[in-house]
Amino acid sequence: MKLITAIIKPFRLEDVREALVALGVPGMTVSEASGYGRQRGHTEVYRGAEYTIDLVPKVRIEIVVEDADADSVIDAIVATARTNSIGDGKVWSSSIDQVIRVRTGERGHDAL
Amino acid sequence: MTMNSGDTAWVLAATAMVLLMTPGLAFFYGGMVRAKSVLNMMMMSFVTIGIVSVLWTIFGYGLAFGDSGSGLYGSIGLSHLASAVNSMPNNGGVYPIPELAFSAFQLMFAVITPALISGAIADRTKLVAWVIFVSIWVTIVYFPVAHWVFDFGTKHKDGSITGAGWLASRGVLDFAGGTAVHINAGAAALALALVLGKRVGFARTPMKPHNLPLVLIGAGLLWFGWFGFNAGSALGANGLAALALINTQVATAAALLGWLIIEKFRDGHPTTLGAASGAVAGLVAITPACAFVAPWGAVLIGFAAGAVCALAVGLKYKFGFDDSLDVVGVHLVGGILGCIAIGFLGTTTVNSAGANGLLYGGGFTLLGKQALAVVSVFAFSFVISYVLGTIIKHTIGFRITEEAEVSGIDLAEHQETGYEFGLASGSFASRLGSAREGAES
Numbered sequence: 217m218k219l220i221t222a223i224i225k226p227f228r229l230e231d232v233r234e235a236l237v238a239l240g241v242p243g244m245t246v247s248e249a250s251g252y253g254r255q256r257g258h259t260e261v262y263r264g265a266e267y268t269i270d271l272v273p274k275v276r277i278e279i280v281v282e283d284a285d286a287d288s289v290i291d292a293i294v295a296t297a298r299t300n301s302i303g304d305g306k307v308w309s310s311s312i313d314q315v316i317r318v319r320t321g322e323r324g325h326d327a328l
Numbered sequence: 329m330t331m332n333s334g335d336t337a338w339v340l341a342a343t344a345m346v347l348l349m350t351p352g353l354a355f356f357y358g359g360m361v362r363a364k365s366v367l368n369m370m371m372m373s374f375v376t377i378g379i380v381s382v383l384w385t386i387f388g389y390g391l392a393f394g395d396s397g398s399g400l401y402g403s404i405g406l407s408h409l410a411s412a413v414n415s416m417p418n419n420g421g422v423y424p425i426p427e428l429a430f431s432a433f434q435l436m437f438a439v440i441t442p443a444l445i446s447g448a449i450a451d452r453t454k455l456v457a458w459v460i461f462v463s464i465w466v467t468i469v470y471f472p473v474a475h476w477v478f479d480f481g482t483k484h485k486d487g488s489i490t491g492a493g494w495l496a497s498r499g500v501l502d503f504a505g506g507t508a509v510h511i512n513a514g515a516a517a518l519a520l521a522l523v524l525g526k527r528v529g530f531a532r533t534p535m536k537p538h539n540l541p542l543v544l545i546g547a548g549l550l551w552f553g554w555f556g557f558n559a560g561s562a563l564g565a566n567g568l569a570a571l572a573l574i575n576t577q578v579a580t581a582a583a584l585l586g587w588l589i590i591e592k593f594r595d596g597h598p599t600t601l602g603a604a605s606g607a608v609a610g611l612v613a614i615t616p617a618c619a620f621v622a623p624w625g626a627v628l629i630g631f632a633a634g635a636v637c638a639l640a641v642g643l644k645y646k647f648g649f650d651d652s653l654d655v656v657g658v659h660l661v662g663g664i665l666g667c668i669a670i671g672f673l674g675t676t677t678v679n680s681a682g683a684n685g686l687l688y689g690g691g692f693t694l695l696g697k698q699a700l701a702v703v704s705v706f707a708f709s710f711v712i713s714y715v716l717g718t719i720i721k722h723t724i725g726f727r728i729t730e731e732a733e734v735s736g737i738d739l740a741e742h743q744e745t746g747y748e749f750g751l752a753s754g755s756f757a758s759r760l761g762s763a764r765e766g767a768e769s
Binding site: 260261262263264265266267268269 | 534536594596654
Protein backbone atom coordinates (compact mmCIF):
# COMPACT_ATOMS: atom_id res chain seq x y z
CA MET A 217 0.00 0.00 0.00
CA LYS A 218 1.15 3.54 -0.70
CA LEU A 219 0.52 6.82 1.06
CA ILE A 220 0.35 9.55 -1.54
CA THR A 221 0.92 13.05 -0.21
CA ALA A 222 0.34 16.03 -2.46
CA ILE A 223 1.06 19.67 -1.64
CA ILE A 224 -0.82 21.82 -4.14
CA LYS A 225 -2.15 25.31 -4.70
CA PRO A 226 -5.41 25.73 -2.76
CA PHE A 227 -7.41 26.85 -5.80
CA ARG A 228 -6.61 23.61 -7.64
CA LEU A 229 -8.15 21.44 -4.91
CA GLU A 230 -11.61 21.12 -6.39
CA ASP A 231 -10.32 20.06 -9.83
CA VAL A 232 -7.93 17.55 -8.28
CA ARG A 233 -10.69 16.12 -6.12
CA GLU A 234 -13.02 15.72 -9.10
CA ALA A 235 -10.29 13.96 -11.09
CA LEU A 236 -9.70 11.53 -8.24
CA VAL A 237 -13.40 10.82 -7.85
CA ALA A 238 -13.54 10.07 -11.58
CA LEU A 239 -10.67 7.60 -11.06
CA GLY A 240 -12.68 5.87 -8.35
CA VAL A 241 -10.63 7.00 -5.35
CA PRO A 242 -13.14 6.64 -2.50
CA GLY A 243 -11.76 9.11 0.03
CA MET A 244 -9.03 11.51 0.97
CA THR A 245 -7.79 13.65 3.81
CA VAL A 246 -7.31 17.36 3.08
CA SER A 247 -5.60 19.81 5.39
CA GLU A 248 -4.52 23.40 5.14
CA ALA A 249 -0.78 23.70 5.11
CA SER A 250 1.75 26.47 4.75
CA GLY A 251 5.27 26.45 3.54
CA TYR A 252 7.54 27.44 0.70
CA GLY A 253 9.67 25.92 -1.99
CA ARG A 254 11.63 27.61 -4.76
CA GLN A 255 9.04 30.36 -5.21
CA ARG A 256 9.64 31.55 -1.62
CA GLY A 257 7.01 33.76 0.05
CA HIS A 258 5.54 37.14 -0.82
CA THR A 259 5.56 40.65 0.62
CA GLU A 260 2.75 42.64 2.20
CA VAL A 261 2.80 46.36 3.02
CA TYR A 262 1.00 47.87 6.03
CA ARG A 263 1.22 51.64 6.51
CA GLY A 264 4.36 51.62 4.40
CA ALA A 265 6.10 48.92 6.43
CA GLU A 266 6.98 45.93 4.26
CA TYR A 267 6.59 42.47 5.73
CA THR A 268 8.01 39.36 4.09
CA ILE A 269 5.54 36.53 4.45
CA ASP A 270 7.78 33.45 4.13
CA LEU A 271 5.09 30.80 4.37
CA VAL A 272 2.54 30.56 1.57
CA PRO A 273 -0.83 28.86 2.07
CA LYS A 274 -1.06 25.40 0.47
CA VAL A 275 -3.37 22.43 0.62
CA ARG A 276 -2.13 18.97 1.59
CA ILE A 277 -3.96 15.92 0.24
CA GLU A 278 -3.30 12.49 1.70
CA ILE A 279 -4.59 9.26 0.13
CA VAL A 280 -3.79 5.65 0.86
CA VAL A 281 -4.07 3.38 -2.23
CA GLU A 282 -3.16 -0.07 -3.50
CA ASP A 283 0.36 -0.28 -4.98
CA ALA A 284 -1.08 -0.92 -8.45
CA ASP A 285 -3.20 2.27 -8.34
CA ALA A 286 -0.46 4.59 -7.12
CA ASP A 287 0.89 5.74 -10.47
CA SER A 288 -2.48 6.56 -12.00
CA VAL A 289 -3.52 8.53 -8.89
CA ILE A 290 -0.22 10.43 -8.89
CA ASP A 291 -0.54 11.19 -12.60
CA ALA A 292 -4.09 12.47 -12.12
CA ILE A 293 -3.04 14.77 -9.28
CA VAL A 294 -0.05 16.14 -11.16
CA ALA A 295 -2.04 16.72 -14.34
CA THR A 296 -4.88 18.57 -12.63
CA ALA A 297 -2.81 20.53 -10.08
CA ARG A 298 -0.40 21.87 -12.70
CA THR A 299 -0.69 25.52 -13.73
CA ASN A 300 2.80 25.68 -15.23
CA SER A 301 3.76 28.47 -12.87
CA ILE A 302 6.22 28.46 -9.98
CA GLY A 303 4.73 27.22 -6.70
CA ASP A 304 2.55 24.45 -8.13
CA GLY A 305 3.65 22.10 -5.36
CA LYS A 306 4.97 18.56 -4.97
CA VAL A 307 3.61 15.03 -4.84
CA TRP A 308 5.33 12.09 -3.21
CA SER A 309 4.46 8.56 -2.25
CA SER A 310 5.72 6.29 0.49
CA SER A 311 5.18 2.66 1.38
CA ILE A 312 3.09 1.97 4.45
CA ASP A 313 2.81 -1.15 6.58
CA GLN A 314 -0.71 -1.25 7.87
CA VAL A 315 -4.16 0.35 7.54
CA ILE A 316 -7.04 -0.30 9.94
CA ARG A 317 -10.67 0.77 9.56
CA VAL A 318 -11.64 2.00 13.02
CA ARG A 319 -15.34 0.98 12.85
CA THR A 320 -14.86 -2.66 11.91
CA GLY A 321 -11.26 -3.42 12.79
CA GLU A 322 -10.62 -4.57 9.19
CA ARG A 323 -6.93 -4.51 8.26
CA GLY A 324 -4.82 -4.10 5.16
CA HIS A 325 -6.47 -4.18 1.74
CA ASP A 326 -9.92 -4.69 3.26
CA ALA A 327 -9.62 -1.41 5.10
CA LEU A 328 -8.99 0.67 1.97
CA MET B 329 -33.42 82.84 28.28
CA THR B 330 -35.28 79.54 28.00
CA MET B 331 -33.85 76.24 26.89
CA ASN B 332 -34.05 75.48 23.18
CA SER B 333 -35.36 72.00 22.49
CA GLY B 334 -33.72 71.73 19.06
CA ASP B 335 -30.30 72.66 20.41
CA THR B 336 -30.74 70.34 23.37
CA ALA B 337 -31.80 67.42 21.20
CA TRP B 338 -28.76 67.84 18.96
CA VAL B 339 -26.29 68.07 21.82
CA LEU B 340 -27.79 64.99 23.49
CA ALA B 341 -27.61 63.02 20.23
CA ALA B 342 -24.08 64.29 19.55
CA THR B 343 -23.05 63.15 23.04
CA ALA B 344 -24.13 59.59 22.27
CA MET B 345 -22.31 59.77 18.93
CA VAL B 346 -19.07 60.85 20.59
CA LEU B 347 -19.36 58.04 23.11
CA LEU B 348 -19.58 55.58 20.20
CA MET B 349 -16.20 56.82 18.98
CA THR B 350 -14.39 55.10 21.84
CA PRO B 351 -15.75 51.60 21.07
CA GLY B 352 -15.05 52.53 17.43
CA LEU B 353 -11.47 53.31 18.39
CA ALA B 354 -11.31 49.96 20.19
CA PHE B 355 -12.27 48.22 16.93
CA PHE B 356 -9.88 50.38 14.90
CA TYR B 357 -6.98 49.59 17.22
CA GLY B 358 -8.09 46.02 18.00
CA GLY B 359 -8.01 44.96 14.36
CA MET B 360 -4.52 46.40 13.92
CA VAL B 361 -2.81 44.34 16.61
CA ARG B 362 -2.06 40.63 16.44
CA ALA B 363 -4.78 38.11 17.33
CA LYS B 364 -3.18 37.39 20.70
CA SER B 365 -3.58 41.04 21.80
CA VAL B 366 -6.99 42.03 20.48
CA LEU B 367 -8.87 41.85 23.78
CA ASN B 368 -6.30 43.80 25.75
CA MET B 369 -6.17 46.47 23.05
CA MET B 370 -9.95 46.89 23.15
CA MET B 371 -9.99 46.68 26.94
CA MET B 372 -7.67 49.69 27.20
CA SER B 373 -10.39 51.76 25.53
CA PHE B 374 -13.31 50.23 27.40
CA VAL B 375 -11.74 50.53 30.86
CA THR B 376 -10.99 54.16 30.04
CA ILE B 377 -14.72 54.78 29.52
CA GLY B 378 -15.26 53.45 33.03
CA ILE B 379 -12.48 55.37 34.78
CA VAL B 380 -12.95 58.76 33.17
CA SER B 381 -16.75 58.79 33.44
CA VAL B 382 -16.54 58.26 37.20
CA LEU B 383 -13.73 60.78 37.74
CA TRP B 384 -15.55 63.35 35.61
CA THR B 385 -18.64 63.08 37.76
CA ILE B 386 -16.69 63.36 41.01
CA PHE B 387 -14.30 66.22 40.18
CA GLY B 388 -13.35 66.24 36.47
CA TYR B 389 -16.05 68.57 35.21
CA GLY B 390 -15.17 71.10 37.90
CA LEU B 391 -11.45 70.83 37.19
CA ALA B 392 -12.04 71.40 33.47
CA PHE B 393 -14.86 73.96 33.47
CA GLY B 394 -14.89 75.47 36.94
CA ASP B 395 -13.24 78.78 37.75
CA SER B 396 -10.02 79.07 39.74
CA GLY B 397 -9.20 82.44 38.20
CA SER B 398 -5.78 81.17 37.10
CA GLY B 399 -6.67 80.15 33.56
CA LEU B 400 -4.57 77.03 34.11
CA TYR B 401 -7.19 74.77 35.69
CA GLY B 402 -10.80 74.96 36.82
CA SER B 403 -12.09 74.55 40.34
CA ILE B 404 -10.58 72.02 42.70
CA GLY B 405 -13.31 70.11 44.51
CA LEU B 406 -16.43 68.23 43.60
CA SER B 407 -18.12 68.69 40.23
CA HIS B 408 -21.51 69.43 41.87
CA LEU B 409 -23.44 68.09 38.89
CA ALA B 410 -26.62 67.82 40.98
CA SER B 411 -26.76 71.59 41.39
CA ALA B 412 -26.51 72.01 37.60
CA VAL B 413 -29.78 70.22 36.85
CA ASN B 414 -31.77 73.32 35.95
CA SER B 415 -28.96 75.59 34.80
CA MET B 416 -27.62 76.44 31.37
CA PRO B 417 -23.88 76.43 30.61
CA ASN B 418 -22.17 79.81 30.51
CA ASN B 419 -19.08 79.25 28.39
CA GLY B 420 -18.18 82.63 26.94
CA GLY B 421 -21.92 83.18 26.73
CA VAL B 422 -25.01 81.29 27.79
CA TYR B 423 -26.11 78.35 25.63
CA PRO B 424 -29.84 77.46 25.78
CA ILE B 425 -29.21 73.80 26.63
CA PRO B 426 -29.04 72.00 29.98
CA GLU B 427 -25.66 72.32 31.64
CA LEU B 428 -25.80 68.56 32.24
CA ALA B 429 -25.98 68.00 28.46
CA PHE B 430 -22.91 70.22 28.04
CA SER B 431 -21.14 68.33 30.82
CA ALA B 432 -22.00 64.91 29.34
CA PHE B 433 -20.86 66.06 25.89
CA GLN B 434 -17.53 67.25 27.25
CA LEU B 435 -17.16 64.03 29.24
CA MET B 436 -17.03 62.02 26.03
CA PHE B 437 -14.02 64.08 24.89
CA ALA B 438 -12.31 63.36 28.19
CA VAL B 439 -13.01 59.63 27.64
CA ILE B 440 -11.60 59.28 24.14
CA THR B 441 -8.45 61.35 24.65
CA PRO B 442 -6.59 58.92 26.96
CA ALA B 443 -8.04 55.98 24.99
CA LEU B 444 -6.24 57.37 21.92
CA ILE B 445 -2.90 57.04 23.72
CA SER B 446 -3.30 53.28 24.16
CA GLY B 447 -2.42 52.55 20.53
CA ALA B 448 1.18 53.62 21.13
CA ILE B 449 1.78 51.00 23.81
CA ALA B 450 -0.09 48.02 22.36
CA ASP B 451 0.63 44.39 23.23
CA ARG B 452 2.80 45.07 26.30
CA THR B 453 1.10 47.25 28.92
CA LYS B 454 0.08 45.98 32.35
CA LEU B 455 -3.61 46.73 32.75
CA VAL B 456 -3.28 47.94 36.33
CA ALA B 457 -0.50 50.33 35.26
CA TRP B 458 -2.74 51.64 32.47
CA VAL B 459 -5.63 52.17 34.90
CA ILE B 460 -3.38 54.15 37.24
CA PHE B 461 -1.87 56.12 34.36
CA VAL B 462 -5.26 57.05 32.91
CA SER B 463 -6.64 58.08 36.32
CA ILE B 464 -3.74 60.41 37.05
CA TRP B 465 -3.26 61.58 33.46
CA VAL B 466 -6.80 62.83 32.95
CA THR B 467 -6.59 64.56 36.33
CA ILE B 468 -3.31 66.42 35.88
CA VAL B 469 -3.13 66.67 32.08
CA TYR B 470 -6.49 66.37 30.30
CA PHE B 471 -8.79 68.26 32.67
CA PRO B 472 -6.40 71.23 32.95
CA VAL B 473 -5.64 71.34 29.22
CA ALA B 474 -9.37 71.15 28.42
CA HIS B 475 -9.71 74.20 30.69
CA TRP B 476 -6.95 76.02 28.78
CA VAL B 477 -8.64 75.53 25.42
CA PHE B 478 -12.35 74.82 25.87
CA ASP B 479 -13.29 77.04 28.84
CA PHE B 480 -14.26 80.46 27.45
CA GLY B 481 -15.16 81.71 30.92
CA THR B 482 -18.32 83.08 32.46
CA LYS B 483 -19.85 85.98 30.55
CA HIS B 484 -21.42 88.48 32.92
CA LYS B 485 -24.35 90.82 32.31
CA ASP B 486 -22.00 93.76 31.69
CA GLY B 487 -20.27 91.77 28.93
CA SER B 488 -17.11 91.06 30.90
CA ILE B 489 -15.69 87.54 30.98
CA THR B 490 -13.97 85.86 33.90
CA GLY B 491 -12.45 82.46 34.43
CA ALA B 492 -11.51 81.60 30.86
CA GLY B 493 -8.65 79.21 30.06
CA TRP B 494 -5.38 80.96 29.24
CA LEU B 495 -5.31 79.83 25.61
CA ALA B 496 -9.03 80.39 25.02
CA SER B 497 -8.78 83.94 26.36
CA ARG B 498 -5.86 84.66 24.01
CA GLY B 499 -8.02 83.91 20.97
CA VAL B 500 -6.55 80.54 20.07
CA LEU B 501 -8.93 78.80 17.66
CA ASP B 502 -9.54 75.12 18.35
CA PHE B 503 -13.15 74.29 17.65
CA ALA B 504 -13.35 70.64 18.74
CA GLY B 505 -10.00 69.65 20.18
CA GLY B 506 -6.98 69.58 17.87
CA THR B 507 -4.88 70.64 20.85
CA ALA B 508 -6.65 69.31 23.94
CA VAL B 509 -7.53 65.98 22.35
CA HIS B 510 -5.17 65.10 19.52
CA ILE B 511 -1.89 66.90 20.20
CA ASN B 512 -2.41 66.14 23.88
CA ALA B 513 -2.89 62.40 23.25
CA GLY B 514 -0.20 62.30 20.56
CA ALA B 515 2.42 63.88 22.82
CA ALA B 516 1.55 61.49 25.66
CA ALA B 517 1.69 58.58 23.19
CA LEU B 518 5.21 59.58 22.15
CA ALA B 519 6.27 59.87 25.79
CA LEU B 520 4.88 56.45 26.74
CA ALA B 521 6.30 54.74 23.65
CA LEU B 522 9.71 56.02 24.79
CA VAL B 523 9.18 55.07 28.46
CA LEU B 524 7.89 51.56 27.78
CA GLY B 525 10.31 50.75 24.97
CA LYS B 526 9.83 48.52 21.96
CA ARG B 527 7.79 45.36 21.77
CA VAL B 528 9.72 42.10 21.67
CA GLY B 529 10.71 41.61 18.03
CA PHE B 530 9.81 45.16 16.89
CA ALA B 531 10.93 45.81 13.30
CA ARG B 532 12.30 42.23 13.09
CA THR B 533 9.28 39.95 13.25
CA PRO B 534 6.06 40.66 11.32
CA MET B 535 3.41 42.45 13.41
CA LYS B 536 0.74 42.82 10.82
CA PRO B 537 -2.89 43.67 11.54
CA HIS B 538 -4.86 40.51 12.33
CA ASN B 539 -8.30 41.76 11.25
CA LEU B 540 -8.56 44.55 8.70
CA PRO B 541 -12.37 44.33 8.42
CA LEU B 542 -12.47 45.21 12.14
CA VAL B 543 -10.19 48.19 11.45
CA LEU B 544 -12.59 49.39 8.76
CA ILE B 545 -15.62 48.97 11.05
CA GLY B 546 -13.77 51.00 13.65
CA ALA B 547 -12.85 53.72 11.16
CA GLY B 548 -16.47 53.85 9.99
CA LEU B 549 -17.78 54.25 13.53
CA LEU B 550 -15.18 56.92 14.25
CA TRP B 551 -16.19 58.80 11.11
CA PHE B 552 -19.89 58.64 12.09
CA GLY B 553 -19.24 59.62 15.70
CA TRP B 554 -16.96 62.44 14.63
CA PHE B 555 -19.93 64.36 13.22
CA GLY B 556 -21.13 64.52 16.82
CA PHE B 557 -17.63 65.48 17.99
CA ASN B 558 -17.18 68.36 15.54
CA ALA B 559 -20.71 69.51 14.70
CA GLY B 560 -21.83 68.93 18.28
CA SER B 561 -19.15 71.36 19.42
CA ALA B 562 -21.37 74.14 18.04
CA LEU B 563 -23.51 73.31 21.11
CA GLY B 564 -26.59 74.01 19.04
CA ALA B 565 -28.52 72.92 15.95
CA ASN B 566 -27.47 75.79 13.72
CA GLY B 567 -25.44 76.95 10.74
CA LEU B 568 -22.17 76.57 12.60
CA ALA B 569 -22.95 72.91 13.26
CA ALA B 570 -23.75 72.43 9.57
CA LEU B 571 -20.47 74.09 8.56
CA ALA B 572 -18.55 71.85 10.95
CA LEU B 573 -20.36 68.81 9.60
CA ILE B 574 -19.73 69.45 5.90
CA ASN B 575 -16.11 70.38 6.57
CA THR B 576 -15.66 67.17 8.54
CA GLN B 577 -17.01 65.15 5.65
CA VAL B 578 -14.98 66.73 2.85
CA ALA B 579 -11.72 66.87 4.79
CA THR B 580 -12.03 63.20 5.72
CA ALA B 581 -12.85 62.25 2.14
CA ALA B 582 -9.87 64.21 0.80
CA ALA B 583 -7.53 62.72 3.43
CA LEU B 584 -8.59 59.20 2.51
CA LEU B 585 -7.66 59.94 -1.10
CA GLY B 586 -4.43 61.69 -0.11
CA TRP B 587 -3.20 58.68 1.87
CA LEU B 588 -4.11 56.27 -0.96
CA ILE B 589 -2.31 58.38 -3.59
CA ILE B 590 0.89 58.33 -1.51
CA GLU B 591 0.58 54.56 -1.15
CA LYS B 592 -0.06 54.03 -4.85
CA PHE B 593 3.09 55.91 -5.80
CA ARG B 594 5.31 54.76 -2.94
CA ASP B 595 4.25 51.14 -2.41
CA GLY B 596 2.46 50.27 -5.63
CA HIS B 597 -0.88 49.36 -4.04
CA PRO B 598 -3.56 51.41 -2.32
CA THR B 599 -4.56 49.52 0.85
CA THR B 600 -7.69 49.27 2.98
CA LEU B 601 -5.59 50.06 6.04
CA GLY B 602 -4.44 53.17 4.20
CA ALA B 603 -8.03 54.19 3.45
CA ALA B 604 -9.02 53.77 7.10
CA SER B 605 -5.89 55.54 8.34
CA GLY B 606 -6.28 58.39 5.88
CA ALA B 607 -9.87 58.93 6.96
CA VAL B 608 -8.84 59.13 10.62
CA ALA B 609 -5.95 61.48 9.77
CA GLY B 610 -8.44 63.77 8.01
CA LEU B 611 -10.86 63.65 10.93
CA VAL B 612 -8.04 64.59 13.29
CA ALA B 613 -6.78 67.47 11.19
CA ILE B 614 -10.18 69.05 10.56
CA THR B 615 -11.19 68.82 14.23
CA PRO B 616 -9.73 72.17 15.33
CA ALA B 617 -10.54 73.88 12.01
CA CYS B 618 -14.00 72.57 11.16
CA ALA B 619 -15.94 75.75 12.05
CA PHE B 620 -13.29 78.30 11.05
CA VAL B 621 -12.51 77.45 7.42
CA ALA B 622 -14.48 77.31 4.18
CA PRO B 623 -15.22 73.89 2.69
CA TRP B 624 -12.50 74.33 0.03
CA GLY B 625 -10.07 74.98 2.88
CA ALA B 626 -11.26 71.79 4.54
CA VAL B 627 -10.47 69.85 1.37
CA LEU B 628 -6.95 71.28 1.38
CA ILE B 629 -6.44 70.48 5.07
CA GLY B 630 -7.76 66.95 4.61
CA PHE B 631 -5.70 66.21 1.54
CA ALA B 632 -2.55 67.52 3.18
CA ALA B 633 -3.27 65.53 6.36
CA GLY B 634 -3.76 62.28 4.44
CA ALA B 635 -0.55 62.69 2.51
CA VAL B 636 1.59 64.02 5.37
CA CYS B 637 0.42 61.40 7.88
CA ALA B 638 0.98 58.60 5.34
CA LEU B 639 4.60 59.74 5.21
CA ALA B 640 4.87 60.44 8.96
CA VAL B 641 3.97 56.92 10.09
CA GLY B 642 7.32 55.69 8.75
CA LEU B 643 9.28 57.94 11.11
CA LYS B 644 9.13 55.52 14.04
CA TYR B 645 11.32 53.08 12.16
CA LYS B 646 13.83 55.86 11.39
CA PHE B 647 13.99 57.10 14.96
CA GLY B 648 13.57 53.65 16.50
CA PHE B 649 10.59 54.15 18.83
CA ASP B 650 7.70 51.69 18.88
CA ASP B 651 4.57 53.82 18.58
CA SER B 652 2.76 50.60 17.76
CA LEU B 653 -0.36 51.88 16.00
CA ASP B 654 0.98 55.29 14.90
CA VAL B 655 -0.74 57.56 17.41
CA VAL B 656 2.11 60.04 16.88
CA GLY B 657 2.07 59.79 13.10
CA VAL B 658 -1.70 60.27 12.88
CA HIS B 659 -2.94 62.19 15.94
CA LEU B 660 0.07 64.33 16.83
CA VAL B 661 1.07 65.13 13.26
CA GLY B 662 -2.55 65.50 12.06
CA GLY B 663 -3.47 67.61 15.09
CA ILE B 664 -0.54 69.97 14.58
CA LEU B 665 -1.30 70.26 10.87
CA GLY B 666 -4.95 71.15 11.53
CA CYS B 667 -4.19 73.68 14.26
CA ILE B 668 -1.51 75.45 12.22
CA ALA B 669 -3.64 75.35 9.05
CA ILE B 670 -6.22 77.60 10.75
CA GLY B 671 -3.49 80.26 10.86
CA PHE B 672 -3.49 80.23 7.05
CA LEU B 673 -7.05 79.31 6.10
CA GLY B 674 -9.17 80.75 8.93
CA THR B 675 -11.81 83.19 7.67
CA THR B 676 -14.49 85.29 9.33
CA THR B 677 -16.68 84.97 6.22
CA VAL B 678 -17.85 81.57 7.48
CA ASN B 679 -17.80 82.29 11.21
CA SER B 680 -17.75 85.78 12.72
CA ALA B 681 -16.42 84.34 15.98
CA GLY B 682 -13.36 83.04 14.11
CA ALA B 683 -10.46 85.04 12.70
CA ASN B 684 -8.71 85.63 9.40
CA GLY B 685 -5.58 83.65 8.71
CA LEU B 686 -2.61 84.60 6.57
CA LEU B 687 -4.34 83.85 3.26
CA TYR B 688 -7.33 86.03 4.22
CA GLY B 689 -5.27 89.10 5.10
CA GLY B 690 -5.11 88.40 8.81
CA GLY B 691 -1.33 88.51 8.87
CA PHE B 692 0.70 86.38 11.22
CA THR B 693 -1.30 87.12 14.40
CA LEU B 694 -3.54 84.07 14.28
CA LEU B 695 -0.69 81.83 13.10
CA GLY B 696 1.32 82.92 16.13
CA LYS B 697 -1.50 82.14 18.54
CA GLN B 698 -2.03 78.74 16.98
CA ALA B 699 1.68 77.95 17.21
CA LEU B 700 1.67 78.99 20.87
CA ALA B 701 -1.17 76.56 21.59
CA VAL B 702 0.50 73.72 19.70
CA VAL B 703 3.85 74.15 21.44
CA SER B 704 2.46 74.65 24.95
CA VAL B 705 0.04 71.70 24.84
CA PHE B 706 2.68 69.44 23.30
CA ALA B 707 5.36 70.39 25.82
CA PHE B 708 3.06 70.16 28.86
CA SER B 709 1.59 66.80 27.86
CA PHE B 710 4.91 65.28 26.81
CA VAL B 711 6.79 66.27 29.95
CA ILE B 712 4.08 65.30 32.45
CA SER B 713 3.36 62.03 30.62
CA TYR B 714 7.06 61.14 30.49
CA VAL B 715 7.55 61.80 34.19
CA LEU B 716 4.33 60.02 35.20
CA GLY B 717 5.16 57.06 32.95
CA THR B 718 8.67 56.82 34.38
CA ILE B 719 7.36 56.85 37.97
CA ILE B 720 4.90 54.05 37.17
CA LYS B 721 7.64 52.11 35.37
CA HIS B 722 9.96 52.19 38.39
CA THR B 723 7.31 51.50 41.03
CA ILE B 724 4.65 49.01 39.99
CA GLY B 725 6.11 48.41 36.51
CA PHE B 726 4.47 49.43 33.24
CA ARG B 727 5.11 46.30 31.15
CA ILE B 728 4.12 42.67 31.35
CA THR B 729 6.90 40.05 31.36
CA GLU B 730 8.64 39.18 28.12
CA GLU B 731 7.24 35.65 28.28
CA ALA B 732 3.67 36.91 28.72
CA GLU B 733 4.15 39.35 25.86
CA VAL B 734 5.34 36.65 23.48
CA SER B 735 2.69 34.12 24.43
CA GLY B 736 0.00 36.82 24.31
CA ILE B 737 -1.20 39.60 26.58
CA ASP B 738 -4.88 38.57 26.37
CA LEU B 739 -4.19 35.33 28.20
CA ALA B 740 -1.71 36.87 30.64
CA GLU B 741 -3.75 39.92 31.66
CA HIS B 742 -7.34 38.79 31.16
CA GLN B 743 -7.28 34.97 31.12
CA GLU B 744 -9.26 35.13 27.89
CA THR B 745 -8.53 34.70 24.20
CA GLY B 746 -10.26 36.68 21.48
CA TYR B 747 -10.85 33.84 19.06
CA GLU B 748 -11.52 30.12 19.17
CA PHE B 749 -8.93 28.41 16.99
CA GLY B 750 -10.10 24.83 16.46
CA LEU B 751 -8.66 22.28 18.83
CA ALA B 752 -7.77 24.62 21.69
CA SER B 753 -11.22 24.65 23.27
CA GLY B 754 -10.12 22.48 26.20
CA SER B 755 -12.34 20.65 28.65
CA PHE B 756 -15.05 22.06 30.90
CA ALA B 757 -14.56 22.36 34.63
CA SER B 758 -17.28 24.36 36.32
CA ARG B 759 -16.74 26.07 39.62
CA LEU B 760 -20.48 25.98 40.21
CA GLY B 761 -22.02 22.80 41.57
CA SER B 762 -25.42 23.72 40.19
CA ALA B 763 -24.05 23.91 36.68
CA ARG B 764 -22.75 20.35 36.97
CA GLU B 765 -26.09 19.10 38.22
CA GLY B 766 -27.82 20.90 35.38
CA ALA B 767 -25.61 19.18 32.85
CA GLU B 768 -26.54 15.76 34.22
CA SER B 769 -30.29 16.19 34.12
